[in-house]
Amino acid sequence: MAKLKVQLDLGDTATAAEGHLVHVVLRDTSMADALHPAVAEATGTVEDGVRGTITLDVPDDALSERGRYSLFAHVDRHGDGEIHTGDMITTEDIRVEAADVTDDAAPVRAPVVQI
Numbered sequence: 001m002a003k004l005k006v007q008l009d010l011g012d013t014a015t016a017a018e019g020h021l022v023h024v025v026l027r028d029t030s031m032a033d034a035l036h037p038a039v040a041e042a043t044g045t046v047e048d049g050v051r052g053t054i055t056l057d058v059p060d061d062a063l064s065e066r067g068r069y070s071l072f073a074h075v076d077r078h079g080d081g082e083i084h085t086g087d088m089i090t091t092e093d094i095r096v097e098a099a100d101v102t103d104d105a106a107p108v109r110a111p112v113v114q115i
Contacts, residue, residue: 002059005107022054
């Protein structure tokens with residue numbers, strides 16, 4: 001398994017997010033107008049205030065150099081796994097390259113905003 005480190009950027013809402021559940025998904029977005037299957041997922045909690053790091057275990061054969069992959073993060077302030085007003089999510093395409101999925105790669109930054 002390779003590792004993808006994701007560094008959440010919680011901005012001004014960091015203190016309010018402490019202790020809440022975080023769900024991060026790496027999706028294969030290679031095909032337009034198609035369902036984007038999950039390649040890897042991880043959950044954790046926001047612990048350190050300004051930034052939190054979540055590590056996803058990515059199967060060695062899951063990524064292709066020619067593929068396109070995107071990251072989605074959800075800070076679940078309601079604790080039920082659903083997206084609600086007041087939760088925090090990524091609102092931009094966070095592209096992940098195969099080179100980002102190595103044990104020694106720098107974390108991919110994932111800004112989340114409150115909705």
